[in-house]
Amino acid sequence: MEQNKINELLNELTLEEKIDQLLQLAAAFYSDKAEEKTGPMTELGLTEDNINNAGTTLGIAGAKEAKRVQKTYMAKNRLGIPTILMADIIHGFRTIFPIPLAIGSSWDLNVAEKMAEISAKEAAVSGLHVTFSPMVDLVRDPRWGRVMESTGEDPFLNSRLAEAFVKGYQGDDLANDFLRVAACVKHFAAYGAAIGGRDYNTVNMSERQLRESYLPGYKAALDAGAKLVMTSFNVVDGIPATGNKWLFRDVLREEFGFDGVVISDWGAVKEMIAHGVAENEKEAAELAIKAGVDIEMMTTCYTQYLKELIEEGTVSIELLDEAVLRILNLKNDLGLFENPYRGADEALEAELVLSDDHRQIAEEIAAKSIVLMKNDDVILPLASQEKVAIIGPAADSTDILGAWSWQGKMEESVSLLAGAKRLNSNILFGNQEFDYFNPSDTAIEEAIQMAKSADKVVVALGEHEWMSGEAASRSDIRLPEAQLAFLEQILAVNENVIVTVYNGRPLDLRGLDGAKAIVEAWFPGTEGGSALAKILWGIYNPSARLSMSFPETVGQVPVYYNSDNTGRPYESAPEEKYVSKYLDVSNYAKYPFGFGLSYSQFNYSDLKISNQQMFIDDTLTVSVTVDNQSDTAGEETVQLYIRDLVGQVTRPVKELKGFKKITLAGFEKQVVEFEIDEKLLRYVHRNQSYKSDSGTFEIMIGSNSRDLASLTFDLIK
Numbered sequence: 159m160e161q162n163k164i165n166e167l168l169n170e171l172t173l174e175e176k177i178d179q180l181l182q183l184a185a186a187f188y189s190d191k192a193e194e195k196t197g198p199m200t201e202l203g204l205t206e207d208n209i210n211n212a213g214t215t216l217g218i219a220g221a222k223e224a225k226r227v228q229k230t231y232m233a234k235n236r237l238g239i240p241t242i243l244m245a246d247i248i249h250g251f252r253t254i255f256p257i258p259l260a261i262g263s264s265w266d267l268n269v270a271e272k273m274a275e276i277s278a279k280e281a282a283v284s285g286l287h288v289t290f291s292p293m294v295d296l297v298r299d300p301r302w303g304r305v306m307e308s309t310g311e312d313p314f315l316n317s318r319l320a321e322a323f324v325k326g327y328q329g330d331d332l333a334n335d336f337l338r339v340a341a342c343v344k345h346f347a348a349y350g351a352a353i354g355g356r357d358y359n360t361v362n363m364s365e366r367q368l369r370e371s372y373l374p375g376y377k378a379a380l381d382a383g384a385k386l387v388m389t390s391f392n393v394v395d396g397i398p399a400t401g402n403k404w405l406f407r408d409v410l411r412e413e414f415g416f417d418g419v420v421i422s423d424w425g426a427v428k429e430m431i432a433h434g435v436a437e438n439e440k441e442a443a444e445l446a447i448k449a450g451v452d453i454e455m456m457t458t459c460y461t462q463y464l465k466e467l468i469e470e471g472t473v474s475i476e477l478l479d480e481a482v483l484r485i486l487n488l489k490n491d492l493g494l495f496e497n498p499y500r501g502a503d504e505a506l507e508a509e510l511v512l513s514d515d516h517r518q519i520a521e522e523i524a525a526k527s528i529v530l531m532k533n534d535d536v537i538l539p540l541a542s543q544e545k546v547a548i549i550g551p552a553a554d555s556t557d558i559l560g561a562w563s564w565q566g567k568m569e570e571s572v573s574l575l576a577g578a579k580r581l582n583s584n585i586l587f588g589n590q591e592f593d594y595f596n597p598s599d600t601a602i603e604e605a606i607q608m609a610k611s612a613d614k615v616v617v618a619l620g621e622h623e624w625m626s627g628e629a630a631s632r633s634d635i636r637l638p639e640a641q642l643a644f645l646e647q648i649l650a651v652n653e654n655v656i657v658t659v660y661n662g663r664p665l666d667l668r669g670l671d672g673a674k675a676i677v678e679a680w681f682p683g684t685e686g687g688s689a690l691a692k693i694l695w696g697i698y699n700p701s702a703r704l705s706m707s708f709p710e711t712v713g714q715v716p717v718y719y720n721s722d723n724t725g726r727p728y729e730s731a732p733e734e735k736y737v738s739k740y741l742d743v744s745n746y747a748k749y750p751f752g753f754g755l756s757y758s759q760f761n762y763s764d765l766k767i768s769n770q771q772m773f774i775d776d777t778l779t780v781s782v783t784v785d786n787q788s789d790t791a792g793e794e795t796v797q798l799y800i801r802d803l804v805g806q807v808t809r810p811v812k813e814l815k816g817f818k819k820i821t822l823a824g825f826e827k828q829v830v831e832f833e834i835d836e837k838l839l840r841y842v843h844r845n846q847s848y849k850s851d852s853g854t855f856e857i858m859i860g861s862n863s864r865d866l867a868s869l870t871f872d873l874i875k
């Protein structure tokens with residue numbers, strides 16, 4: 159619809175209808191079963207009019223149901239304005255892919271884009287228009303349950319992946335490509351920095367840190383065209399994001415140039431009362447509308463008080479009109495005025511959702527996200543003639559979808575055992591129910607007997623899905639004690655043990671030190687067990703690299719690779735007493751950012767730079783030779799880090815500034831090059847300006863953030 163028509167439509171709306179456009183309601187309010195509506199309506203004090211005019215809805219899916227809701231909604235809406243159907247499609251719709259932290263470990267932008275594209279396709283034919291994804295909150299604290307939803311601890315990698323997600327969700331013609339959905343980047347901002355890793359807790363950091371580490375991911379998603387932004391539950395410098403004018407009007411809208419829709423997180427407008435910045439819902443409404451929050455999700459501060467606030471002159475009608483206009487523009491950008499059902503299509507739904515093709519891609523993506531953490535004595539890959547026992551609580555578990563897998567079904571998932579049986583008949587497996595926390599003696603005894611008679615033993619351990627995700631912070635990031643005790647019993651009877659782990663966060667894996675191999679499978683999604691089995695038997699060569707550090711112990715947290723040197727650096731004198739360290743553990747992550755093994759053997763050599771000096775407009779070329787010293791073809795992620803040795807503020811000991819995934823055949827070598835220009839050397843100064851300084855820089859290249867070759871050059875401005 160032409161813009162002038164949208165503006166005319168805005169002017170036809172009554173004040174009440176404008177205010178209702180700002181309300182987002184969950185599926186229950188649109189149920190065709192009256193009894194499902196009455197409770198929620200009473201709870202929120204809503205009338206049928208509010209529901210018929212609420213601008214958007216969340217949590218409705220299914221082509222038939224989506225069409226019914228839209229048809230009913232438009233029939234009851236005085237001007238026939240369509241609603242927008244939104245939902246959390248975080249790592250797949252019905253075909254569930256690995257959790258985003260696993261996608262982050264793939265370091266593969268094509269993987270991220272493909273996952274988003276398929277998620278969008280399945281969601282779109284099922285009637286959805288918007289997904290509340292990508293979540294790009296930078297994370298450094300594995301106690302936080304939502305690290306599973308992030309792509310990790312690095313701003314550069316998070317930014318590249320965010321761009322890929324948005325591209326996959328939205329495509330390049332959202333108004334006409336009905337197999338895409340609009341992306342909503344979240345949670346703005348810095349939700350991942352909750353103190354203590356405790357969900358919904360306070361965030362406290364300098365503006366400089368916020369800009370340097372936390373904002374780049376959101377900005378990248380917006381620069382890639384994300385249509386919506388969701389507010390975060392936390393405060394930013396003492397003011398809840400949802401009422402933070404500086405964050406949303408000055409930074410997001412003015413600086414970033416975002417003129418799309420801002421939606422609150424669930425209940426976040428009203429929660430400003432609990433935060434202690436609003437006396438009541440009226441004040442919460444005022445804070446939010448003045449901050450530029452367009453849609454209030456599932457509370458009614460706007461519905462109840464915006465009319466009064468406008469009539470008494472506290473809030474200008476212009477603020478309401480601009481919010482409504484952004485919502486109407488989003489409906490128009492989605493093509494809903496012409497095609498209110500968009501992609502909803504029962505036939506396509508039946509054909510595409512959970513299709514074999516999607517399952518196959520989900521398996522390939524899972525295989526690219528699984529990290530080989532340890533492989534002593536090259537115990538992996540398994541050989542087909544070896545007798546292998548697959549035991550433990552996760553051996554035949556389909557609890558492998560992970561949090562935020564709304565439409566996914568465990569019964570449609572492939573367990574490790576099921577995947578292994580497809581590959582190999584030489585497998586031992588018991589039938590005892592194996593509890594994650596309290597396995598029965600018979601189950602343990604049966605497993606021990608099997609381990610005794612096997613050549614190699616796969617012990618499958620892990621967290622339950624509900625142990626990560628929203629409102630799932632853990633103070634202790636080890637595996638359940640019973641699982642570690644069980645592993646010791648198995649190690650006592652067979653030394654050839656491989657441990658696989660399903661988990662939604664970096665864990666303290668010290669309890670697995672007795673195993674010869676450790677395979678980090680995350681929550682790998684619908685085809686995860688098949689992918690894991692194919693990794694174990696070498697059909698896939700593991701290529702993933704951690705995008706979040708695994709600490710030795712939770713006591714080190716936060717532990718992240720791009721840390722500051724401090725005035726008493728541990729690295730240079732770990733034995734010294736008076737350096738920045740712990741008495742009882744090293745400063746180092748047990749498995750660092752960028753780490754992951756392969757069945758190939760990659761060797762780095764011959765690091766070179768085209769010039770020792772860089773002038774402002776120069777581009778230097780850095781090259782390294784990567785040599786596959788094995789007969790096994792494999793994929794390597796060559797990582798480029800840079801350190802600014804002297805800045806106007808302290809600079810991290812290294813920062814990821816580039817990466818390249820290369821595939822090398824057996825005994826093949828390749829020269830890999832990176833272009834370095836002055837833009838890569840910029841950082842946020844004390845006065846918040848983003849620029850580079852003259853001086854010496856260190857370039858580091860390698861297979862992870864710890865094992866690196868380095869050289870230096872000078873920037874001369």
Ligand code: GLC
Pocket residue numbers: 216246290344423424628
């Ligand atoms: C939740 C989450 C948010 C999600 C929203 C809608 O509380 O914080 O990520 O998109 O509510 O489900």
